[in-house]
Amino acid sequence: MHFELEHLDSYDDSSLLDELRRVASLVHTQKLTRTQFTGLAKVHSSTLEKRFGSWKGALEAAGLGNRFDDASFGKDREDLLQMIKGTAEKLQKSVLTLQEFEAHSGITGAPVRRVFGSWKAALIAAELGQSSLGKRYTDEDCFENLLVLWTHYGRPPKHNEMNHAPSAVGSKAYVLRWGTWRKALAAFVQRIESDPAPPESPPSPLEQQANGNPVLPDLGSRDIPLSLRYYVLRRDSFRCVACGASPAITAGIVLHIDHIHPWARGGPTVADNLRTLCLSCNLGKGVSPA
Ligand SMILES: [Zn+2]
Numbered sequence: 001m002h003f004e005l006e007h008l009d010s011y012d013d014s015s016l017l018d019e020l021r022r023v024a025s026l027v028h029t030q031k032l033t034r035t036q037f038t039g040l041a042k043v044h045s046s047t048l049e050k051r052f053g054s055w056k057g058a059l060e061a062a063g064l065g066n067r068f069d070d071a072s073f074g075k076d077r078e079d080l081l082q083m084i085k086g087t088a089e090k091l092q093k094s095v096l097t098l099q100e101f102e103a104h105s106g107i108t109g110a111p112v113r114r115v116f117g118s119w120k121a122a123l124i125a126a127e128l129g130q131s132s133l134g135k136r137y138t139d140e141d142c143f144e145n146l147l148v149l150w151t152h153y154g155r156p157p158k159h160n161e162m163n164h165a166p167s168a169v170g171s172k173a174y175v176l177r178w179g180t181w182r183k184a185l186a187a188f189v190q191r192i193e194s195d196p197a198p199p200e201s202p203p204s205p206l207e208q209q210a211n212g213n214p215v216l217p218d219l220g221s222r223d224i225p226l227s228l229r230y231y232v233l234r235r236d237s238f239r240c241v242a243c244g245a246s247p248a249i250t251a252g253i254v255l256h257i258d259h260i261h262p263w264a265r266g267g268p269t270v271a272d273n274l275r276t277l278c279l280s281c282n283l284g285k286g287v288s289p290a
Contacts, residue, residue, distance in 0.1 A: 008042050013061075016048055020062040030262075031069035032059065054106060066264050068108075077115050077125075077254075083107065084126040096128055113222075114256050114282060117151075117229060120144050125168045137173050139191070140226070145169040146188045147230055151255055154238035154248035156185055195227035222263045228271065232257050236276035245278040254279045 008015050023040045024032050034045035034055050045055060052058035056068045087104045088096045098109050098119040109119060116122035121144045124137070137145075149157035149167050159181040162171035174184035224232075233255065239246045240255060247253040258277040261267030 011043070011047070013051065016043065016051060016058075017062045019043055020048060020058060020064065024062070024064050024067060030067065032064065032067040033069055056106060080107075080112055080115055080122065081126050084112075084122060084128065088126070088128055094128060096123065109222075114279065115254060117148065117256055118144060118223060118226075121148060121168075125166075127168070137169050137177075139177070139187075142169055142174060142177065142184070143188050143191050143226055146174075146184075147226060147233075150230070151233055151238055152247045154246055192227045192230050195225065221269060222259075224257050224269055224274065228269070228274070229257050232271060232274045233276055235271070239276065240278035240281050241275045242277055242281040245281075256282065258282050 023037050027036050038045045048058040049055050052061050059065055059068045083105050087101050112122050124141050145168050152166055159171050178184040178187050245253045255276050257274050259267045260273050267273050
């Protein structure tokens with residue numbers, strides 16, 4: 001077999017990007033890692049990282065931003081929380097937007113959504129976004145936290161369970177707001193049911209227009225509305241649909257909602273394109289049943 005020359009004719013930006021695109025076309029996995037690249041390229045990935053600031057920057061410059069594997073950060077909950085808190089501190093902000101976090105941390109929202117379900121839930125867990133006078137949670141904060149617990153136990157959480165991990169909002173906040181724990185649960189269910197049944201396919205733009213104000217404004221976005229997340233989790237019995245893992249049975253299992261056909265490649269945020277997966281199955285490390 002004839003081996004190609006192990007160096008490039010030129011090392012200017014466009015030659016490096018051409019090489020990146022050439023190697024990318026040889027690698028048939030969705031993501032292109034530094035190791036895959038270096039194994040096939042005539043130049044080491046570190047050269048591109050230096051030139052373009054980071055591996056992510058190099059992929060983006062080559063128009064291959066969608067092949068950056070942010071999962072390879074392997075950021076678990078604690079790491080992400082530290083990064084969120086650190087970014088807020090650096091910017092001296094008590095309320096941090098996802099855009100600010102992405103811009104300053106170099107991490108996309110994808111791993112945050114995988115671990116916490118939503119940016120909002122991540123902020124609550126990081127104890128950001130509350131007034132400095134005290135923790136002031138909105139109704140939505142309380143509902144987001146309740147869904148985390150409901151998912152964790154696979155059933156409505158009990159009053160005292162709200163005071164233990166993974167809960168980020170204590171039971172007191174619920175009782176202060178709704179009077180009793182039972183009423184807080186009822187408010188959650190009412191909130192879920194106040195959204196229309198999740199459509200099986202996205203309404204046409206015309207339909208949306210006819211309705212005036214679509215009740216699920218995030219339908220076309222990657223973010224999955226609270227009620228739709230609940231609907232999918234319950235439909236899937238609060239278990240990973242690939243391996244059956246359940247946080248209620250096995251400690252440490254984290255469930256999240258996955259776009260079956262990836263959102264970045266046109267998969268809509270609708271119930272029939274969403275499924276419940278555990279973290280390891282979603283990262284492709286899970287063992288699927290034969
Ligand atoms: Zn799984």
